[in-house]
Amino acid sequence: MLQLNFIRENQQTVVDGLKKRNFTEEKLAVLTQVLSLDDQRRQIQTTLDGSLAERNKLSKEVGELFKKGAHQEADVIKDKVNQLKDSISELESQLKDTMDRLDSLLLTIPNIPHESVPAGSSEQDNEVAQAWDKALPVLEQQALPHWELASKYQIFDLELGTKLTGSGFPVFRGKGARLERALISFFLDEATKAGYEEIMPPLMVNEATARGTGQLPDKEAQMYHVTKDDLYLIPTAEVPVTNIFRDVILDVEQLPVKMTAYTPCFRREAGSYGAHVRGLNRVHQFDKVEIVQFQHPDKSYETLQEMVAHVEGLLNKLELPFRILRLCGGDMGFTSALTFDFEVYSAAQQRWLEVSSVSNFETFQSNRMKIRYREGKKIQLLHTLNGSALALARIVAAILENNQTPEGIVIPSVLRPYTGFDIIA
């Protein structure tokens, strides 16, 4: 959620930013509505506060008169206060109404893109920030996509998942399950080495938490909702981990706070179909290690680079060909100011698969969650950042496809201490 003062003081920046997100003139009208509602709100607030002050003052007089035994005079003032009460409750309901409208409008305004974000309307317009300059792996003629390798080597079983749960819930087995676990451990260890504290959060969250990171109300359809207890299955560890500091004021000395978490992620992914979602390309449950940072606003873009470098390091160690995209205004998430996507080349499918998304949200999330830091006397919103490091299912897909040989699937050497085997044959 954008800060009202920011909108008020930087209207042109906001307009330019929203245009990058392809806001039409018509949709931009929301800004003037927001500002005028805010004016109304202040006006009501001032009047209301005045009436309340009056009530408090008169009530005190009643108390004093009672002590003196001047009951009649007290009764006169009581009547006065009773009259005030009507206008107070009227003002209170106006205030609540205005604030509700203001909030719901504010929730429709996405984050302002960083100046480096390219304009554009779809993924076609994303900018390649770092291309893969070495040769792409070329597989032999009979190379198989990962879903066929899966059954050949008994790595995972989607049909079985359908039997147990439904489509999009893979069952990993044998060396496949071990590979999955090896990757999780490897990613967590790398994050720990880089100074992130490991967290194991709940996999279900309440409404306030889902609202904090912006899953509600914008992405409600994306989440599994446990209606009986009104809980949501997390679509990413970002949700519980970022909310750890909801309504918390950190000391500037504590920044940056760095946290990492492995969790399964649950996504409904309504309405997807076709070859692009075959196998592990898009599933309802997948494993992911997330890295999250809470940082001083002056340093958050350095931190973003640091996180990008961390993900790069992982992919290099796994010996996977990848490229980095700078997302355009039209493809960027609602809450992000700048996002880099990592795509790994899947040789058998001959396409790039998104395996990580690293973003700086600036104060957009922290404003909703009131995550602040104290520096001297000043209390300010901090910047939140997060990134996948990494999303498992597609990494597994890429490893399976790229590393297939006539003898079997070769495990990247960095993973062998974790898997305990060096080939899946």
Place this chain on the structure above:
RNA sequence: GGUGAAGUGGGUGAGUGGCUGAAACCAACGGUUUGCUAAACCGUCGUACUCUGAAAGGGGUACCGCGGGUUCGAAUCCCGCCUUCACCGCCA
């Protein structure tokens, strides 16, 4: 799930209708003093919104788990909910 008790500022904890945004102590911060990384003493020490001011600051309002109610007036009384603790039940 049942029964009972409790939820106050960073912590401990006082407060049962007006003198309480809240005592006291601890922690923290600033200072004085002291031949010494201690002690003593003094001071500061919640958050949000709002008005005013160039600013420093000053005024007002709200908040004592959350939401409602009673009252001229609520941390304090009433109702609902949540959470924690204890015991019981169930259980990996």
